[in-house]
Amino acid sequence: MSGTMKKRSAKAGLPPGSLVYVGEERTQRTRVSVIDFDEQHVDEREIERIEDCVAFKESASVSWIDVDETREPGTVAMFGKVLAFHPLMQEDILATDQRAKLEDHGEYVYVVLKMLSWDEKADCMENEQLSLVLGRNYVITFQERAGDFFDPLRRRIREGLGPARRQRADYLAYSILDLVVDHYFLVLEKLGERIERVEDRVMTHPRQELLREIHDLKREMLFVRKSVWPVKEVIASLRHLDSRLISRATSPYLRDLQDHIEQVLEGVETYQNLLSDMLAAYLSTLSNRTNTVMRVLAVFSAVFMPLTFVTGIFGMNFKHMPVLELEWGFPVTLAAMVAIGGLMVAFFLRRRWL
Amino acid sequence: MSGTMKKRSAKAGLPPGSLVYVGEERTQRTRVSVIDFDEQHVDEREIERIEDCVAFKESASVSWIDVDETREPGTVAMFGKVLAFHPLMQEDILATDQRAKLEDHGEYVYVVLKMLSWDEKADCMENEQLSLVLGRNYVITFQERAGDFFDPLRRRIREGLGPARRQRADYLAYSILDLVVDHYFLVLEKLGERIERVEDRVMTHPRQELLREIHDLKREMLFVRKSVWPVKEVIASLRHLDSRLISRATSPYLRDLQDHIEQVLEGVETYQNLLSDMLAAYLSTLSNRTNTVMRVLAVFSAVFMPLTFVTGIFGMNFKHMPVLELEWGFPVTLAAMVAIGGLMVAFFLRRRWL
């Protein structure tokens, strides 16, 4: 379940900078694909030898090197060697329980954050870690899993839609982050739909299962919040990098991204409030119901206890009970019991217990 | 219902700056009206061709271009082209789930905020997004819907009431914002009236429907707060713009506006406290009632269970039950039962259960 911690204990006692993959084991192979483009040309290919990256990295055109299924320490170490990454950064790429952060290494910046997406089949939230290295002419991304997350952006570059092809690496990095943030909205909407479905049932069918579902949704929201919150700071840091890596033209786009993050967080907060209110509503609906049940119980007891007592009296076997001999004893007693019952009911109606 | 998020998912994967209308579909046409005035003259008209705006924008007199029913990307893009707006700003005008913010574009500032109003017919709160562009001699406003929101201001300009005609565009922008903030007060009052109506019933008739109504009111208040809170910052940013766009004479008016926002927020907080207290009062009234019902139940059980047991004893069919033969058996038993019942009642009265 999302929201709980990944196992890190395997790393205790190892020297710092040790490359250990923290996450679920999977069987797919690491895949490295490159898009190299400028306004005139696009070159898209998969590469086998990591050393081939160097050429792209140093070309004047913008290169986007995307590494999928990142979990082999060897591959990451190779990248680190070829592209001269700091050892701690290599460690962070593999430790997939990182908090979103930005590290400025001068020549390049390292950004790590959580990508959230919605698995339509399982109808649940997915998350994976995205590591992004932004240099002067290149962007390198490390994803935990292979997927079609970045396909719309690749298509836009390939087909030259939008301003992507005309811009530099900083705009490419922005476009990637923008896509990530768009998915935050999407996941939030999906969760919002589930919340609204639950909400409808809270007042009408307050059952135990709802309680569990509300708690699950609360935890999912907490996880979204925990993932998105530090991204705000990351984008802010990115904006405030001096002009080395981020051009003046890209800055307004990053500010826009910040506004979007703000909106996501506001949405999360709204839903968190909603969930808390739903929980309160659920509990007070239960209270209400208990109350109603109690009243019915009280009314039945109050009406029938005295009546049963009366029948008990006339059911006693005393030899000398002159009333029992009276001809109108039975109907009068019956009438009296109806009267007692009626008075009790009237009393409860007046006190609004019925 | 207000307070939940609008659908943004349609935008996921599109290039940044894509113009997509985020909001409900409506059928009315976009309408552009212009008021151009200085101390001597007023010129009020509707314009058909967006290019005609340029003339007003560049005239020395103050021009207010008001665009209603803004939802056609084409129209906004045309405005953007004609008046040279930043593409992200064009996107923001259409995305009507913006958080209130101010963007300083040098030649002009862009302000976006939520207008709240009270729909008297439906007796509920309405909200729409207002985009305001303030330049040296012009103000352009984009509203989501056509309406009579700004009519009092238009009349004041037309008839030369108050200082509006004597002032420049900054004062016009202030007047517009002042009108928006006045409506915040109005909406708050209306909600306050509903809260007070609910409050009266909480203690006297604590029914399930009230619970739902309190929750609804809480959510409305949350929405008001969410809408108004960032406006505070917007006004502060407006005040701290250097003298380019905001004159020294207008600054105190903006400070006054800030005080008003502060008052609105304080009012919201007061009502939020009131609603929380009402919820607590509702729940403890329920508890109280359950308690009362329990006591009645306990008293009936405690009084009649022993008595019915006694009648049960004398209702047994043993052959050898000498007591049954006694002449005074029945009245003595009856008297004993009255005594037992009386003692129980006395006991409960002493323990304040009745």
Place this chain on the structure above:
Amino acid sequence: MSGTMKKRSAKAGLPPGSLVYVGEERTQRTRVSVIDFDEQHVDEREIERIEDCVAFKESASVSWIDVDETREPGTVAMFGKVLAFHPLMQEDILATDQRAKLEDHGEYVYVVLKMLSWDEKADCMENEQLSLVLGRNYVITFQERAGDFFDPLRRRIREGLGPARRQRADYLAYSILDLVVDHYFLVLEKLGERIERVEDRVMTHPRQELLREIHDLKREMLFVRKSVWPVKEVIASLRHLDSRLISRATSPYLRDLQDHIEQVLEGVETYQNLLSDMLAAYLSTLSNRTNTVMRVLAVFSAVFMPLTFVTGIFGMNFKHMPVLELEWGFPVTLAAMVAIGGLMVAFFLRRRWL
């Protein structure tokens, strides 16, 4: 009731600076009284023509112009004209739902805050708005209502008690604020007494009325807090005015005033905690009581249900029930029932339910 908002809707749509009285309608006339004094002389009088104020304002001696029952826009406008007040300030004097604030207008400062007092007759808190204008040689105060609030200070000036006569206008302003803050203490004490009276009854007689009273007290405390909180900032701003209006000698007095405000706020917080605890105590006392009632109910049911069942068995009319023929059937049955009842009671005593 204090704590809810005053009606402001009448102002929506009017031009800014419109003078509209926001508050209850009353019938008394506005009254203007002046004390003009220096170390040697005191001159105390009521004035009819507002223009007469100018002379006092400009005299070298300290003048205190006190305006009671301020609610006629005409009077305030006249003051504004005669003494050259900013239009927004005139508006604030009349709008009696202001948050405490200080406005520095260079020649003079404008301070607005809430005066709290205790109406001994109605045994409830009163509040009114005090507007104070501090210039070089004069202090002008605008009160909502006529009253004896400032009488002790007037007497001290008249009789030359304390340092008031020897000091300048800044000290006079301080003395007025000090009196206002002293009344905050007084109101807090009165509320504290009511809280303590309620507290005594919470544990002994937890009735529904207490709940309402606790909620009322909470709201009163909230109102005190809301009124006093911004005053802290006002005094701080006053202290940090440069030496133009506040002399060095008066500064320690203002710091002392800040300490007092701090103490009032701490007292409010203490009482708020107390009230929350009382509410919790009230609710858990109720729970406790429900619990006790439940136990009694359970014990009665558990003791008498089996016994009544036994009497039922021997009350059946079967032809062939040999036990009924036994000579010792009845006493043995009775003994058995006593034993069953005794065992049940013993069991409950052991589990501490009795």
Place this chain on the structure above:
Amino acid sequence: MSGTMKKRSAKAGLPPGSLVYVGEERTQRTRVSVIDFDEQHVDEREIERIEDCVAFKESASVSWIDVDETREPGTVAMFGKVLAFHPLMQEDILATDQRAKLEDHGEYVYVVLKMLSWDEKADCMENEQLSLVLGRNYVITFQERAGDFFDPLRRRIREGLGPARRQRADYLAYSILDLVVDHYFLVLEKLGERIERVEDRVMTHPRQELLREIHDLKREMLFVRKSVWPVKEVIASLRHLDSRLISRATSPYLRDLQDHIEQVLEGVETYQNLLSDMLAAYLSTLSNRTNTVMRVLAVFSAVFMPLTFVTGIFGMNFKHMPVLELEWGFPVTLAAMVAIGGLMVAFFLRRRWL
């Protein structure tokens, strides 16, 4: 009881700087004792005439003038006159409901804080106000009550233990504050012991008295927190006084004191958490118990109601009830009733209600 406010209303309307003793009335006389020391000599005595203090204050050796049972305005005014204290400071010494604060008067600093101690006899917390004036060569302390609080320090000075005799007045002031802070720890420990005693009983014997005791402890903790919290700031201010009054050697000691205050506050927070948890545990233990009682009640009702109904059927007096004639009617009915009862119990056992 600690935690509530002292009466200040007597001061309302008096001129600022009026000396009024705020606190309980007592009958003991004010006592002034002096210790004057340097590394070679100690001179300890009680003085009668306040004017005699001046000599000590001005001597080159360190003097500690301790004033007990400070409550006579005359004495304080005399001190004020003899030692040239600011009138507001004189007022603060007498007003024993001060919030801890430091006032820098140039020649001397004035520190006021709450001394907490544990009254072993009454087994409860005591508090009194300590005013401390630190000058170049002297320390003057004003205590509310006479007591043995400072005896350990006096003995250390008298006997020359520790570095006290070798140091100057700033170290003496530190030693006094250190003693006060040590007592904070002591009081916290004593309260902690009481909390642990209560905690043991919460789960085993959740009675109403515990509730009151938890609430009392919460309030005591609040009072400790309220007393200690501002002391943090006082010590910080003391450290940041320039070298006039605090020597470089004393500064690390003050930092250490700050750490201690931090630890006290952390301890308070821990206990506050503990108390909140205890309250929650108490309430849920109650809930649990109610739950258990309910289940027993439900089981008895569910088992005996059907059985009693069966006996009722066969107890009816219809003429034509062939079943009653059957020879095996009674034993079969008995067996059926045992079966019904057994089934009910089995059902409840399976649902874990028993």
Place this chain on the structure above:
Amino acid sequence: MSGTMKKRSAKAGLPPGSLVYVGEERTQRTRVSVIDFDEQHVDEREIERIEDCVAFKESASVSWIDVDETREPGTVAMFGKVLAFHPLMQEDILATDQRAKLEDHGEYVYVVLKMLSWDEKADCMENEQLSLVLGRNYVITFQERAGDFFDPLRRRIREGLGPARRQRADYLAYSILDLVVDHYFLVLEKLGERIERVEDRVMTHPRQELLREIHDLKREMLFVRKSVWPVKEVIASLRHLDSRLISRATSPYLRDLQDHIEQVLEGVETYQNLLSDMLAAYLSTLSNRTNTVMRVLAVFSAVFMPLTFVTGIFGMNFKHMPVLELEWGFPVTLAAMVAIGGLMVAFFLRRRWL
């Protein structure tokens, strides 16, 4: 139990800097072991005479002096004398209830923090205080207890694994802190496992013991948080020491450590949320159960009370009850009773009480 305060009262009244061991009494002897290393050699030994440390401290190679079972004031005082430590620092080493902090003494820095570890045998969290003194060429650590906590690091140094041997004392200090922080993760994981075990049982078997366990876990988490929180600040202070003691190359490692602390704190927060939710879930499961029980009770009462009343009527012994004579009286009555019971059950089924 962890989380409560240690006894400090023994120190009240002693002069500041008094060396008193605050903690549990143990019987093992203090042990001092030294590792002295540079890239070429390692020298590991235990030393008997504390004076021997001076040689290591002053050698050019990096020395790590580790003192176990620190609780004898004499030993610490000896270290203080030999190595010229500030008296207050000596006091802090022995007072094992310190809040994590860093003190900069110029020549060396003193760091104190809590080491958390998991006692596998007792399956509970252990904590002890670690004091670390970082000088130019040496690190001195004082541990409360002997243990194998630092063995992995010692082995790495001994065997020359990782960069430890090539670096200076600052990197050694970092490695020690890294090991401490790794153990924070480990402890958090272990607590997380216990939390998940409890969570599974909350919804299925909500018993009183769980409540106690949740409260215990909450307190453990609070203790972890309290221990780790100030470490954040310690690492930050360490990073911002100028280049005297921390080299530029070590700085990124410390930043990485800060990220780890951040992650631990986030994990703690997640678990705290989880525990709060579990408590809420536990309580509402209880409520639910009470509700179910109530409904069963109400249904049994409502079904059988009227029926028993009917049997009571026909069980009365009136002489004149013509119905009793009817031939079909009994079967009709039985049928009527079945009908009444059926109607009641149908009614409850419709209202979803069954």
